Amino acid sequence: MKLATYKDGSRDGQLVVVSRDLSTAHFANGIAGRLQLVLDDWNFLSPQLQDLYTTLNQGKARHAFAFEPAKCMAPLPRAYGWLQAEAWPTLAQRVQGAEAPAEPVLLQGASDDFLGPCDDAWFGSAAWQIDFGAGLAAITGDVGMGASAEQGLDGVRLLMLANLWRLRGLAPLAHALPAAAFAPVAVTPDELGEAWAGGRVQLPLSVTAAGRKLGVCEAGAGMAWHFGQLIAQAAKTRNLRAGCVLGAGPLSDPDTRHGVACLAEKRALEATQHGEPRSPWLQLGDTVKLEMKGRDGETVFGPLAQRVTGPGMAAEERDADAGTDSVEAGDAAPAGVPSTDSAPGADA
Amino acid sequence: MKLATYKDGSRDGQLVVVSRDLSTAHFANGIAGRLQLVLDDWNFLSPQLQDLYTTLNQGKARHAFAFEPAKCMAPLPRAYGWLQAEAWPTLAQRVQGAEAPAEPVLLQGASDDFLGPCDDAWFGSAAWQIDFGAGLAAITGDVGMGASAEQGLDGVRLLMLANLWRLRGLAPLAHALPAAAFAPVAVTPDELGEAWAGGRVQLPLSVTAAGRKLGVCEAGAGMAWHFGQLIAQAAKTRNLRAGCVLGAGPLSDPDTRHGVACLAEKRALEATQHGEPRSPWLQLGDTVKLEMKGRDGETVFGPLAQRVTGPGMAAEERDADAGTDSVEAGDAAPAGVPSTDSAPGADA
Numbered sequence: 001m002k003l004a005t006y007k008d009g010s011r012d013g014q015l016v017v018v019s020r021d022l023s024t025a026h027f028a029n030g031i032a033g034r035l036q037l038v039l040d041d042w043n044f045l046s047p048q049l050q051d052l053y054t055t056l057n058q059g060k061a062r063h064a065f066a067f068e069p070a071k072c073m074a075p076l077p078r079a080y081g082w083l084q085a086e087a088w089p090t091l092a093q094r095v096q097g098a099e100a101p102a103e104p105v106l107l108q109g110a111s112d113d114f115l116g117p118c119d120d121a122w123f124g125s126a127a128w129q130i131d132f133g134a135g136l137a138a139i140t141g142d143v144g145m146g147a148s149a150e151q152g153l154d155g156v157r158l159l160m161l162a163n164l165w166r167l168r169g170l171a172p173l174a175h176a177l178p179a180a181a182f183a184p185v186a187v188t189p190d191e192l193g194e195a196w197a198g199g200r201v202q203l204p205l206s207v208t209a210a211g212r213k214l215g216v217c218e219a220g221a222g223m224a225w226h227f228g229q230l231i232a233q234a235a236k237t238r239n240l241r242a243g244c245v246l247g248a249g250p251l252s253d254p255d256t257r258h259g260v261a262c263l264a265e266k267r268a269l270e271a272t273q274h275g276e277p278r279s280p281w282l283q284l285g286d287t288v289k290l291e292m293k294g295r296d297g298e299t300v301f302g303p304l305a306q307r308v309t310g311p312g313m314a315a316e317e318r319d320a321d322a323g324t325d326s327v328e329a330g331d332a333a334p335a336g337v338p339s340t341d342s343a344p345g346a347d348a
Numbered sequence: 349m350k351l352a353t354y355k356d357g358s359r360d361g362q363l364v365v366v367s368r369d370l371s372t373a374h375f376a377n378g379i380a381g382r383l384q385l386v387l388d389d390w391n392f393l394s395p396q397l398q399d400l401y402t403t404l405n406q407g408k409a410r411h412a413f414a415f416e417p418a419k420c421m422a423p424l425p426r427a428y429g430w431l432q433a434e435a436w437p438t439l440a441q442r443v444q445g446a447e448a449p450a451e452p453v454l455l456q457g458a459s460d461d462f463l464g465p466c467d468d469a470w471f472g473s474a475a476w477q478i479d480f481g482a483g484l485a486a487i488t489g490d491v492g493m494g495a496s497a498e499q500g501l502d503g504v505r506l507l508m509l510a511n512l513w514r515l516r517g518l519a520p521l522a523h524a525l526p527a528a529a530f531a532p533v534a535v536t537p538d539e540l541g542e543a544w545a546g547g548r549v550q551l552p553l554s555v556t557a558a559g560r561k562l563g564v565c566e567a568g569a570g571m572a573w574h575f576g577q578l579i580a581q582a583a584k585t586r587n588l589r590a591g592c593v594l595g596a597g598p599l600s601d602p603d604t605r606h607g608v609a610c611l612a613e614k615r616a617l618e619a620t621q622h623g624e625p626r627s628p629w630l631q632l633g634d635t636v637k638l639e640m641k642g643r644d645g646e647t648v649f650g651p652l653a654q655r656v657t658g659p660g661m662a663a664e665e666r667d668a669d670a671g672t673d674s675v676e677a678g679d680a681a682p683a684g685v686p687s688t689d690s691a692p693g694a695d696a
Contacts, residue, residue, distance in 0.1 A: 011388055011589070011590075040359055078428045078589060079428065080426045080427065080428060080459055080460035081458060081459065081460035083522060103520065105520070106520065106522035107456075107522075108455075108456035108457060108458065108521070108522060108525075109456060110429060110456070110586050111428055111429065111459075112428035112429035112587075112588065112589035112591065112592050113586060113587045113588075113589050122493065123585070124493065124494055124584070124585065128585070145470065145472065146472055167585060170585065172451065172453070172454065173456070174431060174454035174455075174456060174581075174582060174584075175584050175585045176585075177456075178585045178586045179586050179587070233522075234522060236472070236522075236523050237471070237472065237476070237515060237518065237523045237524075237526045238458050238461060238526045238527050239460075239461045239527070240460065240461075241359070241426060241460040241461050242359075243460065244460050
């Protein structure tokens with residue numbers, strides 16, 4: 001099944017079930033108002049959502065409405081756990097013929113403020129060398145400490161398409177890994193059919209940044225560790241609890257004719273070809289677009305399209321071509337924009 | 349006011365208000381069932397809890413009961429954000445006369461499975477070089493990206509006493525920072541009176557490990573950055589949302605006559621005195637005890653007493669002198685013990 005979270009001004013949004021072709025949706029609040037509740041009690045609640053999903057796909061759900069990605073938050077707007085795994089050897093590592101590390105590197109990130117698929121990404125300065133990274137992510141159930149890779153794979157509840165923002169000019173990880181964003185729809189692995197194989201998503205991911213198509217990369221190719229292995233690695237010294245998000249990326253297709261999935265790789269490619277990187281980092285106003293389609297040509301997770309904004313852009317300018325509905329004012333600050341109870345400080 | 353969370357078999361437990369002297373408590377479910385709800389809507393809910401706290405302290409709360417630390421989970425059993433700041437220069441740094449780093453180092457940790465004050469801490473192997481670290485932590489409200497240190501300080505909602513477990517034998521941070529634990533009671537800064545000064549907690553912290561008193565360390569002394577500065581540092585490139593936990597530790601009192609707050613420091617001290625470390629890392633069965641008392645001699649956060657357990661210990665042995673009530677079976681696995689839906693793998 002496919003699940004999304006609609007913005008409603010609250011911190012957790014409203015859970016909706018989305019039809020397979022992403023044309024229609026239905027609020028799930030008769031079953032569970034928000035996704036974390038489903039993850040907390042998966043065996044009881046997910047079959048009920050699955051029933052609604054079936055009815056929706058048959059066109060028989062009574063209160064179905066047209067699905068709009070721009071109204072979505074991240075499927076899980078805030079999570080109790082978030083790790084980013086560097087699961088693909090980078091182009092630079094491959095070019096240097098470096099041995100793959102024996103274990104995947106896991107970076108713990110910020111999970112209290114995930115961005116939605118069409119939310120602007122706000123950065124204090126373009127001098128931070130703004131990059132993105134196309135990746136995938138698994139939301140887990142409870143996975144016990146010391147779990148095996150197989151048990152880790154059994155722990156995968158939902159898959160997401162992720163945009164892993166990176167600030168390449170900032171060294172401390174707590175600064176270099178700002179809020180990540182996610183495509184509108186989270187899917188159960190069975191939705192991928194044969195494309196979910198070996199713990200990897202075997203589908204092409206289309207990547208566009210600043211108006212340039214950067215790649216259509218095979219997401220399964222070159223992924224050195226599958227999701228079960230990544231989850232087992234994360235659980236080596238601790239339990240992962242339901243709703244932990246395990247991200248993997250930026251992906252890096254070994255066949256460079258397919259292109260790249262982040263600017264760091266684009267620049268590394270240019271450096272090998274021309275002796276120096278030529279593509280600039282992202283600038284304020286640039287947009288990053290990610291989309292993954294099934295072998296049938298249908299979108300799997302829905303489109304992600306985020307614009308880079310910052311203090312150099314006037315509010316009107318930011319609103320003008322955002323192409324997204326503005327967030328309703330509420331308890332929570334709009335995603336990606338500094339909240340109002342303490343104003344942003346000076347540009348760094 | 350003082351708040352705690354009672355175990356009830358659920359993932360988030362039951363919020364209770366605790367009297368100033370920690371003698372009595374009262375369920376807060378007429379106001380909010382769990383602490384995250386209060387943090388999400390602090391301005392509306394915290395005054396109601398404050399009223400209940402006043403009534404409780406006057407001995408007039410109708411359904412008050414005797415407070416038992418052993419029945420507590422961490423005050424916030426799972427959090428949407430968790431950073432550990434190395435806010436004290438270590439003994440080794442001081443001995444070497446090293447310059448303090450220009451910025452505090454922030455390590456992102458696992459926040460989906462915090463341990464309660466009397467929960468066993470389960471580790472796969474004593475060969476992982478099990479250490480603890482006495483520290484403090486602030487739970488924040490919403491703090492916007494780019495906030496100043498002053499705005500960061502304004503964002504402090506509650507303070508906690510933390511036990512920052514460390515596995516010194518494991519290099520990857522995702523492994524070396526297992527689940528942290530917290531003393532039973534979280535307190536608003538006003539509870540500390542004059543001991544909350546300069547964004548630091550100016551009180552002595554008593555530290556015992558494996559039956560040996562390791563120190564009574566001044567927590568304010570030597571803290572190079574105060575909580576407002578740590579929060580501002582964490583918020584440099586992202587928003588912190590309500591319920592983010594900012595830990596600081598292990599603390600390190602510059603006056604070594606006061607002792608130490610983790611074994612790594614004890615061993616560093618021994619190395620300078622005897623040419624080699626003499627104290628072993630923690631062994632299965634060892635207990636760590638932390639407590640902070642006010643200038644009036646009353647406990648501030650209540651006692652933390654955790655036993656180190658692992659696969660080498662029989663279940664009966666673990667239960668025999670735990671001195672804590674066992675956790676009721678429920679949706680959630682008992683804290684600190686691998687959950688049952690995927691059994692722990694082989695000892696590493």
